Amino acid sequence: MSADTYSLPKLPYAYNALEPSISAQIMELHHSKHHQTYVTNLNKALQSLKAASSAGDIAAEIALQPAIKFNGGGHINHSLFWQNLAPSSSADAKPDAAPALMADIDKTWGSYDKFKSAFSTALLGIQGSGWGWLVKEAQTGLRIVTTKDQDPVVGGEVPIFGVDMWEHAYYLQYLNGKAAYVDNIWNVINWKVAEQRYHGGAKDAFSVLKASM
Amino acid sequence: MSATLMRTVPALRGALRSGVAKPAAALASTSFVRGKATLPDLPYDYGALEPYISGKIMELHHKKHHQTYVTGLNSALETIASGDPVAAAKAAPLLNFHGGGHINHSLFWENLAPASREGGGEPDGALAKSIKEDFGGFDTLRKQVNTALAGIQGSGWAWLVKDKNSGTLSVVTRPNQDPVSGPYVPLLGIDAWEHAYYLQYENRKAEYFDAIWNVINWKTVASRFEKA
Structure with a gap:
């Protein structure tokens, strides 16, 4: 495997570990099929890019950008997502596991409940496919952002955690009851993991990708 | 088409004014009695497109998803008709999304038909x-x-x-x-x-x-x- 070939990262838990919030069937399809497709198509696009680049074909290089953004974004987003989830029975799934982040959330939104409500509203406001992210920015601090389709958060912000919508x-x-999914x-x-990302930089958050090369 | 999709829209401004500070989410669940877009009936049964599209998909798609667009469209129209330009501008993306959802699905149901009836084959x-x-x-x-x-x-x-x-x-x-x-x-x-x-x-x-x-x-x- 060459250095620019990405592979599907292993889940840090079993497919059924997030039940009843997320069913094993969803997790298995989501990881072994959907995420795998992004990885496969990202590798294909990068290979074509290499060929176009060595042929000095700028038109072909530009034409490949949307595929790289979409499939690369899909790979990045899902890799971050799996890691920022944990079985509800684990200590990691308790907000206490993120003392510094929680203090900043309190400072920014007033309380954890207010933050949760703002984040949930943002998730439910997405028109079409997309993601909601809590990010940390050097200038502005914590912020909730939504991104469309598979657009990744790669503008220098640190993704703290993401939710796939x-x-x-x-x-x-x-089914159509997405508000219940957001609740759960x-x-x-x-x-x-959120606390670790909060203390780190963007590079640290993206280290999971290096590991799956 | 627009005539069947959208009946006249005399806005129920009174209803809106009485709920002055209602956020958009609350408005979305408000049902208006008249002057509104309505969910069109399907021209066939939910199970009629099987085995190509399951009855369960058709039922959820029509009764839940399309209905949500209809509700969202009416809510956006009410907001826009309320006369508050800031609220109206904010509602414009919702109008595009829910209005589009209503138009698209209405066209979609009609350009489908059971394979045992007009569905399938080739145009002539x-x-x-x-x-x-x-x-x-x-x-x-x-x-x-x-x-x-x-x-x-x-x-x-x-x-x-x-x-x-x-x-x-x-x-x-x-x-x-x-x-x-x-x-x-x-x-x-x-x-x-x-x-x-x-x-x-x-x-x-x-x-x-x-x-x-x-x-x-x-x-x-x-x-x-x-x-x-």
Whole structure:
């Protein structure tokens, strides 16, 4: 495997470990099929880019950008997502596991409940496929952002945790009831990972990608 | 089409004013009694498109998803009619999203039909002739539509459209619920949102894109083509 070939990272828990918040069937399809497709198509696009680049074909290089952004974003987003989830029974899934982050959340939104409500509203306001992220920015501090489709958060912000709002992330279990999915996702956020990302930089958050090369 | 989709909209401003500081989320659940978009009946039973589209998908898609767009559209219209320019500007994206969702789904239901009735087969007459001229043939059109559908990055639709000015047919995609507009008249729409196929086809969306050709109502498409 060459240095620029990405592979599907292993989940840090079993497919059924997030039940009842997220069913094993969803997790298995989401990881072994959807995420795998992003990885496969990212590698294909990067290979074509290499060929276009060595042929000095700028038109082909530009034409490949959307595929790289979409599939690369899909790979980045899902890799971050798996890591920022944890079984609800684990200590990592308790907000206590993120003391410094929680203090900043309190300072920024007034309380954890207010933050949760603001984040949930942002998630439910996404029109189409996309993601919601809590990010840390050097200038502005903590912020909630939503991104469309598979656009990744790669502008220098540190992604603290993300929630996938594509229908494939919840439909088999929640059908059109996405508000219930959003309610239940709070039971499986990995606050320990969130705290680690909060203390680190963007590079640290993205280290999971290096590991899957 | 607009006449059946949207009846007159004399806004219920009183109802809105009485709930002055209601956030958009609360408004969305408000039901208005008159002057509103309504969910159209399906021209066939929920199970009628099986085995190509399951009855469960059709029921959720029509009764829940489409209904949500209808509700969201009425809510956006009420906000815009309230006369508050700031609120109206804020509601514009919601109008586009929910209005588009209502238009797109209304067109979609009508351009589908059970395989045992008008569904499937190939177009004939003037529409077939135009398809031959602009695509080279029906198989090429089908391939182009399926390629377009597979290429949608996220949620969206693919449409066979007629350009009002030139009269030519082409295949376009639209993200999310953006409706077809400008010089294009929508003839045939295919929903590529995951909710349109996931319960039956899961991640295998190419199978759904292949299967849907068995339930295309070419009579509807031809009649749109002739009117366009």
